[in-house]
Amino acid sequence: MSRVRCDKTAAWAKLNDLYQTQGRDFDLRQAFTADATRFETFSQSAPYVFADLSKNRIDAQTESLLIELARETGLEQHRDAMFAGEAINRTEQRAVMHFLLRSPADQVVSPAMAPELLKVHATLDSMLDFAEKIRHDAAYKDITDIVNVGIGGSDLGPQMAVLAMQDFAIAGKRFQFVSNVDEHELLSVLAELKPQSTLFLVASKTFTTPETMLNAHSALRWFKASGGQDVARHFVGLTTNLAAAKTFGIQTCFGFWDWVGGRYSLWSAIGLPIALAIGAAGFRELLAGAHAMDQHFQSAPLAQNLPVRLGLLDIWYRNFHGFSSRSIAPYSSALRRLPAYLQQLEMESNGKRVDMDGQTLPFATAPVLWGEPGTNGQHAYFQMLHQGSSVVPVEFVAVKNALQGMPGHHEKLIANVLAQAQSLMVGKTDVGGHRDFPGNRPSSFLLLDALNPRSLGALLALQEHRVFVSGSVWGINSFDQWGVELGKSLAQDIAPRLQSGDVQGLDGSTAGLLRRLRAT
Numbered sequence: 001m002s003r004v005r006c007d008k009t010a011a012w013a014k015l016n017d018l019y020q021t022q023g024r025d026f027d028l029r030q031a032f033t034a035d036a037t038r039f040e041t042f043s044q045s046a047p048y049v050f051a052d053l054s055k056n057r058i059d060a061q062t063e064s065l066l067i068e069l070a071r072e073t074g075l076e077q078h079r080d081a082m083f084a085g086e087a088i089n090r091t092e093q094r095a096v097m098h099f100l101l102r103s104p105a106d107q108v109v110s111p112a113m114a115p116e117l118l119k120v121h122a123t124l125d126s127m128l129d130f131a132e133k134i135r136h137d138a139a140y141k142d143i144t145d146i147v148n149v150g151i152g153g154s155d156l157g158p159q160m161a162v163l164a165m166q167d168f169a170i171a172g173k174r175f176q177f178v179s180n181v182d183e184h185e186l187l188s189v190l191a192e193l194k195p196q197s198t199l200f201l202v203a204s205k206t207f208t209t210p211e212t213m214l215n216a217h218s219a220l221r222w223f224k225a226s227g228g229q230d231v232a233r234h235f236v237g238l239t240t241n242l243a244a245a246k247t248f249g250i251q252t253c254f255g256f257w258d259w260v261g262g263r264y265s266l267w268s269a270i271g272l273p274i275a276l277a278i279g280a281a282g283f284r285e286l287l288a289g290a291h292a293m294d295q296h297f298q299s300a301p302l303a304q305n306l307p308v309r310l311g312l313l314d315i316w317y318r319n320f321h322g323f324s325s326r327s328i329a330p331y332s333s334a335l336r337r338l339p340a341y342l343q344q345l346e347m348e349s350n351g352k353r354v355d356m357d358g359q360t361l362p363f364a365t366a367p368v369l370w371g372e373p374g375t376n377g378q379h380a381y382f383q384m385l386h387q388g389s390s391v392v393p394v395e396f397v398a399v400k401n402a403l404q405g406m407p408g409h410h411e412k413l414i415a416n417v418l419a420q421a422q423s424l425m426v427g428k429t430d431v432g433g434h435r436d437f438p439g440n441r442p443s444s445f446l447l448l449d450a451l452n453p454r455s456l457g458a459l460l461a462l463q464e465h466r467v468f469v470s471g472s473v474w475g476i477n478s479f480d481q482w483g484v485e486l487g488k489s490l491a492q493d494i495a496p497r498l499q500s501g502d503v504q505g506l507d508g509s510t511a512g513l514l515r516r517l518r519a520t
């Protein structure tokens with residue numbers, strides 16, 4: 001499919017004019033004064049997620065030109081190509097079908113996808129059976145600790161989701177995540193464990209990632225040295241590389257396929273820690289929530305399509321306003337790893353400066369994503385959001401109904417998130433100097449009725465699709481990650497040099513540091 005580069009479209013030129021004439025000076029406070037229905041016009045209901053976009057620097061004209069831009073760049077065809085199972089990850093010649101992992105078994109799919117859907121459900125059923133056994137079978141009663149060894153997409157998604165689902169997690173089992181090759185992480189986890197009560201999940205799509213392999217081998221060595229006997233019972237593999245897992249000594253393995261990107265893999269076998277925490281029914285709810293969002297993304301008109309509206313807003317801010325970052329502020333301690341998860345999702349997907357054909361793009365792409373849970377962030381960096389010299393759009397995530405009630409806490413949390421979004425926008429300019437707040441600082445507000453498996457699934461699929469939207473308009477391949485390769489291969493080159501001291505061919509700084517590291 002040949003596509004028009006976004007900056008060559010008529011809509012891009014019109015958006016540029018709009019920005020120069022009105023967008024640059026857009027004032028949110030005036031926009032609310034001028035339009036009593038602004039909240040309704042710029043809010044959007046989607047499955048299990050309500051979004052208030054009204055505190056963003058957009059109006060009806062901006063949104064309609066952004067939709068024109070989406071149409072001109074072929075967003076709908078690109079989306080449909082993904083859902084049709086086409087190999088849209090062109091640099092790796094792979095289909096991108098993580099949505100299939102959450103499609104019901106009776107979903108009507110193309111003949112080419114039907115065997116994949118069968119495999120998905122066969123694996124899902126056996127993985128969920130296994131999870132239920134570990135959770136409830138008397139034979140596994142002794143397993144109290146589950147340790148996931150993985151990194152990147154094989155860590156961030158499951159870790160974030162297990163924490164997010166803390167109110168639904170089985171009692172009596174602890175979940176730990178070891179990702180860093182820094183031995184302190186593994187050592188501190190192992191220090192509290194006994195081999196006979198620990199289940200290690202070695203999670204790696206490729207089963208070659210050096211950090212994960214070293215951590216897994218060290219865990220295995222510890223297991224044996226501490227008297228562990230039955231490796232097959234205590235080590236499980238989650239991978240597409242079943243052969244490598246077998247060589248490691250693993251007998252129980254849950255597979256997935258090359259059409260699942262690492263950062264899109266929590267719905268696959270990589271989600272086993274989540275299934276162990278919330279059970280088979282809970283995991284199916286998570287999938288159902290994501291599937292509902294998939295359907296919304298596929299079928300809602302662009303103007304009422306939440307992933308589309310968010311992704312296009314991201315384009316407006318990045319390419320016309322020039323905002324270079326977005327802050328994510330989940331007002332939920334359970335969602336405290338959401339920013340880290342979204343960093344990989346957005347920046348590994350869209351942190352690219354060339355198009356599908358490798359041509360350099362003359363415009364900016366992925367913003368820096370960062371954040372902490374509220375209210376903590378308020379006592380750290382919100383100063384800068386309110387009064388700093390750069391405008392950073394904020395994305396608040398809040399939960400209406402808290403599951404557990406301690407008097408006053410949830411109200412305080414909600415009052416704070418509302419007050420932050422409000423004060424960023426309204427500002428305060430009657431005092432002068434240090435006490436002035438310029439206001440007019442944009443934010444989006446995502447509201448879940450409750451944080452449960454279904455709404456979490458929908459929230460995450462929403463984020464996946466909004467990243468798809470901006471990546472698609474930019475014309476980049478959101479599904480490869482060549483940018484991590486150079487560092488990986490240089491680390492392989494440097495490791496033996498730390499032993500030998502050979503600095504031949506190294507740049508001056510790396511050579512100097514290596515000498516210093518070896519000096520006694």
Ligand SMILES: O=P(O)(O)OC[C@H]1O[C@](O)(CO)[C@@H](O)[C@@H]1O
Pocket residue numbers: 151152153154203204205206207208209212262263348481484
């Ligand atoms: O699951 P694997 O193959 O160990 O890879 C882990 C991570 O490494 C990357 O390939 C690159 O950092 C990520 O995309 C991936 O999530």
